[in-house]
Amino acid sequence: MTKKKAGKDAPALPRNSIIDGDCIDVMNSLPEGSVDLIFADPPYNLQLRGDLHRPDNSKVDAVDNDWDQFESFKIYDEFTRAWLSAARRILKPDGAIWVIGSYHNVFRMGAELQNQGFWILNDVVWRKSNPMPNFRGKRLTNAHETLIWAGKTEKSKYTFNYEALKSLNEGTQMRSDWVLPICTGHERLKNEAGDKAHPTQKPESLLHRVLLATTNPGDVVLDPFFGTGTTGAVAKMLGRDYIGIEREAEYRAVAAKRLANVRKIEADALEVTQSKRAEPRVPFGQVVERGMLRPGEELWSINGRHKAKVRADGSLIGADAKGSIHQVGAACENAPSCNGWTYWHYRRDGKKVPIDLLRQQIRSEMRAN
């Protein structure tokens, strides 16, 4: 009989399977110290009040599932403590965990990770390239989610494939902010009725980066909130073993079907070609924020016939119009449109300088990283 770390009733690790049940119970039944990586996307505990409509009067399909309802922060904290503790037990000593959340829950998860002795390695920001806007104009567009990457302990010799991520990032060090689109189109799984199969399906690109960065082929990746199985699909594709835990039969069915169709990809095909980065858009407001032009300063038109004053919010106020550098320029010239960047000039040392020079300066700083 082989020596094993778990109690005698602990089953062998059920690699590449989807387990039915509550994730805390299931994890407690698995052998201690047996999993290389855990990726967890738990309920966010959104506290939505009424309905929300878009400006075109269509209704936003909210996440109102029972599994996201908690009575209080205290109840949510107890839930977090329980599943994180169960997750920690089954991690190998050099194992690591990723959790993802929004401001509703991520601070509580992060604090509890620290309380339990996990060692935070990075927090990572998933910057969504196409987030849902803020329809009422009452807050900032909620354009990101936060991931936390933590080792089981401070001493854990965690896996980090530095070079792989560097090449993913066109040869420069991967940063803690990742720009990736949300999961839409064909990748978004639908049920028979044609509706989304799961309200919060994550994009495969996100898991691809996580698993490429922090696991090796053959590693065991466990996801306690498996949903429709994005973690499993990417793990299988990348030659890692997965274990999914999911208590909703409907999600398990979708995930099982999905996983059956996933092909492991060849090692040489793993290299991903990143799309070329477009020249970053620079709003004129940044020129003001950065103090390159001062609110109240005057700009002159390229022909010298018009002037306008810079305001603190990056808008201009001219003789007859106020608005963006483009709008006010167009109004001055009585033209349908105008490139404000080349139209407006400021004075330095008696010379007229196009504001586009300031934009170029910002862009070169951005490129320099």
Place this chain on the structure above:
Amino acid sequence: MTKKKAGKDAPALPRNSIIDGDCIDVMNSLPEGSVDLIFADPPYNLQLRGDLHRPDNSKVDAVDNDWDQFESFKIYDEFTRAWLSAARRILKPDGAIWVIGSYHNVFRMGAELQNQGFWILNDVVWRKSNPMPNFRGKRLTNAHETLIWAGKTEKSKYTFNYEALKSLNEGTQMRSDWVLPICTGHERLKNEAGDKAHPTQKPESLLHRVLLATTNPGDVVLDPFFGTGTTGAVAKMLGRDYIGIEREAEYRAVAAKRLANVRKIEADALEVTQSKRAEPRVPFGQVVERGMLRPGEELWSINGRHKAKVRADGSLIGADAKGSIHQVGAACENAPSCNGWTYWHYRRDGKKVPIDLLRQQIRSEMRAN
């Protein structure tokens, strides 16, 4: 004895000054409910070791081997609880707070904000365009810090200059991820020895965006960890009043010198793009009263599919409904609500004109008095 909100020893609010002392003591001495906005950049865990006392008042030794991680968090949490509680007391009912931190402390601050009843409005990622690289290649480049923006309570009617931020972003609404460079160059304050005057000086561009977004001219902005006074400098420049609390004499001296040299920008450059919500309300009945539309005249929906007749009391009567311009519009579109001003059009010279034009005319007459 008159009833007042602050304790009897509470002084008047010391606007535009830098106060010497521990921020918890100082805030507790200020009048309750008197501050519009708090911006706080508290010290991190590690930096506190030499400065903090344990709950039993024994001094924490920086090189104390008994200092374990758990106790470190416990003491940091007590510190966070104390200063956040003091901050909350002096906020106006509709006040708000910003805190900034990294993964070392921001999760604990966020959780405590929620525990105390602050209502998180957004978490904001300051994405550094020029971060320090991770030299050892063991983790991701730590390229961001996290800010949390929270109202004093869920019900607080917080200030948010939506249009101004939209303007800063050249016409599209501002997102929760902000790309701004770190504080370097001539903006970075140096001491006599030529070293940086403060280890974590924040860029003015960051404060510019925060204050432009969530305060109005004349508001009181308090910073309990004032450091070299970036919050005060930007507040003064933008015509807001500041209160800085700082216990290190060296930082206070640098901040005082800095603030003396800050010029407030002119009032007209401070004006910011206004929301339509600020415009005075015009009842549709005024349009009829003033004879701009005659009772009996027909209006057409924006899509041309519905019509309705104007009645003498400023209500409409359509095919299936009667009532206000908004109610009849909503009924026509089978929508939960409708802005009748932009929905309904009248005919002049064969052209369809939105009735909102008539409202604008009335408003401009009101402005002219």
Place this chain on the structure above:
DNA sequence: CGGGTAATTGAATCGGATA
């Protein structure tokens, strides 16, 4: 099949004044 336009949709803590 192509090209252009319209429609759909996404982890959302999304009013405020007046009676």
Place this chain on the structure above:
DNA sequence: CTATCCGATTCAATTACCC
């Protein structure tokens, strides 16, 4: 406190539809 009414408010990406 609740109920009612006015009226302000969206970005990127994909898919569907039409000619």
